[in-house]
Amino acid sequence: YADDSTIVRSTASSLWSREQRFIGHVIPDIDGPTNIHAGLTARYQSRGRAGLQHQWSVEGGSIVGDVSGSDITVEWTSDSGNVSVVRTWPGGCRDSSRLTTRFEPVVSVTEMHEDPWVRVVPHPVAGSGRVLISQQITDADFGTITVVDVTGRTVHSENLFHRRELVLPRLANGTYVVVLRTRTTTKTQTFIVGSE
Numbered sequence: 735y736a737d738d739s740t741i742v743r744s745t746a747s748s749l750w751s752r753e754q755r756f757i758g759h760v761i762p763d764i765d766g767p768t769n770i771h772a773g774l775t776a777r778y779q780s781r782g783r784a785g786l787q788h789q790w791s792v793e794g795g796s797i798v799g800d801v802s803g804s805d806i807t808v809e810w811t812s813d814s815g816n817v818s819v820v821r822t823w824p825g826g827c828r829d830s831s832r833l834t835t836r837f838e839p840v841v842s843v844t845e846m847h848e849d850p851w852v853r854v855v856p857h858p859v860a861g862s863g864r865v866l867i868s869q870q871i872t873d874a875d876f877g878t879i880t881v882v883d884v885t886g887r888t889v890h891s892e893n894l895f896h897r898r899e900l901v902l903p904r905l906a907n908g909t910y911v912v913v914l915r916t917r918t919t920t921k922t923q924t925f926i927v928g929s930e
Contacts, residue, residue: 763831764817767878767891770795770810770835776891778817778833779805787822794835813837838886852914854902854925863925865900865912877916884909 766778775798780788782804790801794815798807808817814836822828853866865879879900881890889910890903905927914921 763821763829764819764833765878765893766808766817766833767880767888767893768833768835769838769880769888769891770815771813771837771888772811774810774888774891775807776810777805777807777893779893780819780821780831782821785824789820789822791818792816793818810835852912852921852923854912854923858926858928859902859905860928862904863902863927865902865923867894867898867900867914877914880913880915881905882911882913 763781764778765781767774767776770776778790780786784804786804788802788804790797790806792806792808792815794812795808795810798809800806806817814834816832816834818830818832820828820830855864855866857863867879877894879892879894880888881902883889889905892900894900894914907927909924909926912923912925
């Protein structure tokens with residue numbers, strides 16, 4: 735491998751496991767939301783170069799569509815689970831990665847000032863709105879954006895690749911928090927949805 739990885743050989747099989755390390759923490763080779771709940775539909779993508787063969791599996795949910803591409807959509811049936819992928823490299827070498835997911839309610843959000851990274855327009859939102867992100871999210875700083883209601887339930891989650899805008903889904907009236915997470919930062923912005 736041409737990156738800073740730890741290679742571990744499983745004694746039970748000839749499958750090799752690859753883990754990237756970032757400041758002492760294992761970073762799986764799968765990008766996607768880890769804060770999930772039953773009923774959430776979320777997209778997951780395998781990091782790596784083009785031309786790899788993928789075989790996905792999920793515990794706690796079901797895969798919607800193809801299981802052999804570099805990305806999948808998961809419909810969660812549980813509040814916790816795992817997303818796993820085995821990748822076959824040209825030449826037959828294989829590696830695997832697993833991402834653990836669970837429901838993590840937001841207990842409280844304290845917003846000291848409006849963050850220039852994340853803005854919701856128009857505010858308050860009436861019917862439909864957009865989340866604007868002031869920084870371009872690159873592959874090196876992969877990001878996810880999550881919309882959470884006041885009970886801490888994730889109502890929308892999406893990966894951000896080279897995008898600076900998210901169109902909000904139609905939401906019920908109430909107060910929400912949009913959370914932008916990248917590998918290096920977490921930014922939040924509270925917004926209100928009112929009637930049209």
